[in-house]
Amino acid sequence: MRIILHIWRQRNASDKGKMSRYEVPDVNHEMSFLQMLDVLNEDLIVRNEEPVAFDHDCREGICGMCGCMVNGMAHGPLPGTTLCQLHMRHFKDGDELYLEPWRAKAFPVVKDLVVDRGALDRIIAAGGYISVATGSAPDGNAVLVPKENAERSMDAAACIGCGACVAMCPNAAAALFTGAKIAHLGLLPQGQPEREQRAIAMVAQARQELFGSCTNIGECEAVCPKEIKLEVIARMNADFIRASLTGR
Amino acid sequence: MELNSKSPTGPIETRWERHRFNLKLVNPANKRKYTIIVVGSGLAGGSAAASLAELGYNVDCFCFQDSPRRAHSIAAQGGINAAKNYHNDGDSVYRLFYDTVKGGDFRARESNVYRLAGISLNIIDQCVAQGVPFAREYSGYLDNRSFGGAQVSRTFYARGQTGQQLLLGAYQALERQIGFARGIVTRDLISGKIESHFADAVVLGTGGYGNVYYLSTNAKGCNATAIWRAHKRGALFANPCFTQIHPTCIPVSGEYQSKLTLMSESLRNDGRVWVPEKKGDKRAPSQIPEAERDYFLERKYPSFGNLVPRDVASRNAKAACDEGRGVGESGLAVYLDFRDAIERLGASVIKERYGNLFDMYNRITGEDPYKDPMRIYPAIHYTMGGLWVDYNLMSNVPGLYVIGEANFSDHGANRLGASALMQGLADGYFVLPNTIGDYLASNKFEKVDASHAAAREAESDVQAVTRKLLDAKGKRSVDSYHRELGKIMWEHCGMARNTEGLKHALALIPPLREQYWSDVKVLGSGEELNQSLEKAGRVADFFELAELMCRDALERNESCGGHFREEYQTPEGEAARDDENFAYAAAWGFQGVGQPPVLHKEPLTFEYVHPSQRSYK
Ligand SMILES: Cc1cc2nc3c(=O)[nH]c(=O)nc-3n(C[C@H](O)[C@H](O)[C@H](O)COP(=O)(O)OP(=O)(O)OC[C@H]3O[C@@H](n4cnc5c(N)ncnc54)[C@H](O)[C@@H]3O)c2cc1C
Ligand code: SF4
Ligand code: FES
Numbered sequence: 001m002r003i004i005l006h007i008w009r010q011r012n013a014s015d016k017g018k019m020s021r022y023e024v025p026d027v028n029h030e031m032s033f034l035q036m037l038d039v040l041n042e043d044l045i046v047r048n049e050e051p052v053a054f055d056h057d058c059r060e061g062i063c064g065m066c067g068c069m070v071n072g073m074a075h076g077p078l079p080g081t082t083l084c085q086l087h088m089r090h091f092k093d094g095d096e097l098y099l100e101p102w103r104a105k106a107f108p109v110v111k112d113l114v115v116d117r118g119a120l121d122r123i124i125a126a127g128g129y130i131s132v133a134t135g136s137a138p139d140g141n142a143v144l145v146p147k148e149n150a151e152r153s154m155d156a157a158a159c160i161g162c163g164a165c166v167a168m169c170p171n172a173a174a175a176l177f178t179g180a181k182i183a184h185l186g187l188l189p190q191g192q193p194e195r196e197q198r199a200i201a202m203v204a205q206a207r208q209e210l211f212g213s214c215t216n217i218g219e220c221e222a223v224c225p226k227e228i229k230l231e232v233i234a235r236m237n238a239d240f241i242r243a244s245l246t247g248r
Numbered sequence: 249m250e251l252n253s254k255s256p257t258g259p260i261e262t263r264w265e266r267h268r269f270n271l272k273l274v275n276p277a278n279k280r281k282y283t284i285i286v287v288g289s290g291l292a293g294g295s296a297a298a299s300l301a302e303l304g305y306n307v308d309c310f311c312f313q314d315s316p317r318r319a320h321s322i323a324a325q326g327g328i329n330a331a332k333n334y335h336n337d338g339d340s341v342y343r344l345f346y347d348t349v350k351g352g353d354f355r356a357r358e359s360n361v362y363r364l365a366g367i368s369l370n371i372i373d374q375c376v377a378q379g380v381p382f383a384r385e386y387s388g389y390l391d392n393r394s395f396g397g398a399q400v401s402r403t404f405y406a407r408g409q410t411g412q413q414l415l416l417g418a419y420q421a422l423e424r425q426i427g428f429a430r431g432i433v434t435r436d437l438i439s440g441k442i443e444s445h446f447a448d449a450v451v452l453g454t455g456g457y458g459n460v461y462y463l464s465t466n467a468k469g470c471n472a473t474a475i476w477r478a479h480k481r482g483a484l485f486a487n488p489c490f491t492q493i494h495p496t497c498i499p500v501s502g503e504y505q506s507k508l509t510l511m512s513e514s515l516r517n518d519g520r521v522w523v524p525e526k527k528g529d530k531r532a533p534s535q536i537p538e539a540e541r542d543y544f545l546e547r548k549y550p551s552f553g554n555l556v557p558r559d560v561a562s563r564n565a566k567a568a569c570d571e572g573r574g575v576g577e578s579g580l581a582v583y584l585d586f587r588d589a590i591e592r593l594g595a596s597v598i599k600e601r602y603g604n605l606f607d608m609y610n611r612i613t614g615e616d617p618y619k620d621p622m623r624i625y626p627a628i629h630y631t632m633g634g635l636w637v638d639y640n641l642m643s644n645v646p647g648l649y650v651i652g653e654a655n656f657s658d659h660g661a662n663r664l665g666a667s668a669l670m671q672g673l674a675d676g677y678f679v680l681p682n683t684i685g686d687y688l689a690s691n692k693f694e695k696v697d698a699s700h701a702a703a704r705e706a707e708s709d710v711q712a713v714t715r716k717l718l719d720a721k722g723k724r725s726v727d728s729y730h731r732e733l734g735k736i737m738w739e740h741c742g743m744a745r746n747t748e749g750l751k752h753a754l755a756l757i758p759p760l761r762e763q764y765w766s767d768v769k770v771l772g773s774g775e776e777l778n779q780s781l782e783k784a785g786r787v788a789d790f791f792e793l794a795e796l797m798c799r800d801a802l803e804r805n806e807s808c809g810g811h812f813r814e815e816y817q818t819p820e821g822e823a824a825r826d827d828e829n830f831a832y833a834a835a836w837g838f839q840g841v842g843q844p845p846v847l848h849k850e851p852l853t854f855e856y857v858h859p860s861q862r863s864y865k
Pocket of ligand 2: 220
């Protein structure tokens with residue numbers, strides 16, 4: 001099948017950037033979306049045009065490197081699926097697709113579809129951890145974790161840090177991402193001592209990074225490739241309010 | 249050159265303890281005066297950087313992804329081994345040690361492996377404390393599953409995302425310690441700036457080199473550049489031909505294929521591997537009656553069944569396909585069938601165990617493994633070879649340490665499932681932070697800076713390579729060369745090797761390499777993000793490494809673990825080792841591009857686990 005692509009081309013952070021039109025004539029149904037971009041790039045190289053820069057690494061939906069807006073949807077039309085796991089059998093001959101990078105103040109464009117998501121690392125650095133020095137841990141079975149809690153914690157811990165939630169949010173909030181880490185650690189007994197401090201520090205950092213505020217729109221949940229639930233944001237808010245009230 | 253492994257002697261149970269006691273310590277107040285560079289933020293590099301920073305050293309950590317959390321370790325699915333014996337099923341440190349030495353087909357150092365098995369206990373404790381959400385039983389205790397090559401249940405897991413959760417643990421520990429980012433020379437991927445960084449010691453935790461083959465289960469960015477350039481500056485490369493083929497990957501679907509996807513080995517706990525009894529049987533799997541199916545692993549290896557080690561499972565799948573009994577359009581696949589497990593346990597249990605893997609399979613192939621068996625085929629997965637290191641994990645270059653998949657230690661000629669995560673974290677959390685202090689405390693360092701001759705030379709080398717690649721202005725893309733190299737390697741230095749094929753590969757690679765340098769086409773400039781240029785540098789290194797792999801494979805006239813030389817097999821078609829002549833680690837020294845490398849041998853002795861023909865029957 002033939003696919004028409006309109007892709008955001010921007011040489012570097014200071015370039016203005018524009019959309020450019022390309023055609024990929026022989027797209028196979030079994031191809032992944034990124035393999036289609038590989039094919040386009042090989043073709044561009046033959047034609048002496050610079051290939052489109054896009055981030056990717058694992059191509060298994062786990063590293064969180066890939067992602068762009070496809071016709072206004074982060075990671076494309078398929079729910080619960082990263083761009084690298086999206087396959088062309090979900091498109092049809094003649095489809096026109098508009099590819100743009102994540103748009104958010106906190107994610108400056110590096111080149112074409114590549115953005116800088118360092119702000120997410122700094123949110124984790126602010127408090128997204130349990131402080132335990134190497135070698136000081138008790139036996140693994142010394143702390144029991146009810147299966148139900150372990151499962152819910154794992155649901156939240158599945159976040160891959162891709163930034164789609166931010167890109168899709170009209171406020172460019174990082175609430176789903178931040179809430180996911182707060183819920184992952186807060187649902188475990190090991191995470192309790194630092195729970196309140198964590199919420200305060202991570203929320204403050206997100207603000208400093210110029211992410212917007214959450215107004216409960218829910219677009220983030222709809223596009224999250226790991227299907228992180230909005231309830232993590234509720235948990236984050238509850239932890240934050242409790243911490244503010246107790247003055248920690 | 250005399251290779252000194254610094255392996256301790258005496259009773260194996262106390263070797264590490266005694267060795268550790270004899271290591272010199274750095275006074276806590278002095279630690280901040282030392283700078284250590286860690287290249288890599290995977291399980292090995294990330295855990296090392298976090299632990300070293302915690303001890304008070306100045307640490308700079310580098311990675312090529314946009315965040316340390318994205319290192320390739322994130323993709324590990326199945327689990328991590330530890331000899332906790334929580335299930336009272338007869339496991340022990342000694343048994344894990346035994347299984348690993350045997351699984352590695354007697355080509356690893358006993359001292360290292362015993363230390364690894366012992367440390368496995370601390371790793372689980374550490375990760376639980378960090379908040380890794382390991383799977384639990386209803387009682388709240390940690391759950392385990394079984395993996396290939398073992399008859400006990402010792403694999404800890406977090407759904408099908410164990411690597412992700414362990415890596416996030418290390419990453420969070422790292423973020424807690426250091427705002428993410430000295431001698432090494434780096435090229436800033438975004439600005440193209442070439443900079444020298446200086447340190448008192450350098451740690452490489454840059455992962456494996458499976459991407460030599462182009463198609464592998466490794467992430468697209470995995471590369472050999474750091475270890476290869478260290479090799480070219482003097483570090484010995486050990487057992488380069490020891491590569492692991494993973495039996496359960498989604499088969500290749502077309503020429504555009506860019507990478508292969510692993511279906512975790514844990515699936516072999518409940519999935520049964522089979523092919524049709526008859527050649528060329530094109531019926532749909534559901535139409536093939538029980539009596540006309542050949543569950544070849546269960547038939548040939550009744551005691552391990554579907555859980556034989558990876559090399560054995562892979563070779564048998566290849567053999568079935570070579571006989572013309574392969575399935576799917578290409579005939580290069582076998583079935584992995586969950587029908588019986590679903591009948592026995594119910595679909596919901598299977599979903600809980602493997603749901604995300606089944607989803608991934610469905611997304612990629614468009615087929616539903618709850619209804620139809622998966623189609624799988626072996627693919628390149630892991631590299632046991634790597635830079636040679638001594639018991640302290642230091643290479644032969646003083647101050648250069650190598651950890652994780654990047655080194656050659658611990659797994660011999662074949663790695664057992666769920667043991668790479670264990671090794672990466674053992675190296676990073678518990679071994680290196682102890683051994684590196686001994687080097688720092690025993691040496692005096694003079695200040696070096698960017699004006700140092702060696703730094704200037706290294707910088708101008710990097711500049712020259714970049715220029716040369718951009719100036720070639722040839723006709724073919726980097727990927728097209730990489731694909732061609734990969735095909736040569738898969739065909740002649742892959743699952744089965746022989747003298748003729750290896751010689752043929754050695755005749756093909758050098759001219760292709762020459763052609764690459766004059767004919768590659770890299771567009772754009774070196775002053776901004778240029779993904780083709782990044783790839784071009786990596787592929788240049790793969791060409792040189794590929795040649796060394798073939799030489800090593802040709803030199804090792806025996807079969808062992810993942811290295812299967814067709815000329816050396818038992819009457820039943822199993823790998824035939826030659827302990828008399830090849831019980832050594834082959835550590836190669838670089839002599840120049842296209843020049844024959846020199847071989848140094850580190851003899852291996854076995855005092856505890858006596859070499860025997862591996863048997864999983
Ligand atoms: C799909 C898959 C599933 C797996 N499942 C399991 C499993 O279930 N259990 C198990 O035990 N093992 C498993 N393995 C193996 C295991 O994941 C790896 O061996 C292990 O994670 C390697 O860790 P590492 O820290 O050595 O390297 P990596 O995680 O590969 O990290 C390498 C680091 O080095 C950096 N780097 C590399 N090159 C450069 C460079 N030139 N310059 C700067 N930085 C660089 C990278 O950015 C990265 O941070 C699996 C492997 C694959 C491919
Ligand atoms: S919450 Fe979902 S969308 Fe947001 S970063 Fe995590 S995985 Fe991506
Ligand atoms: S490339 Fe890793 S998630 Fe898509």
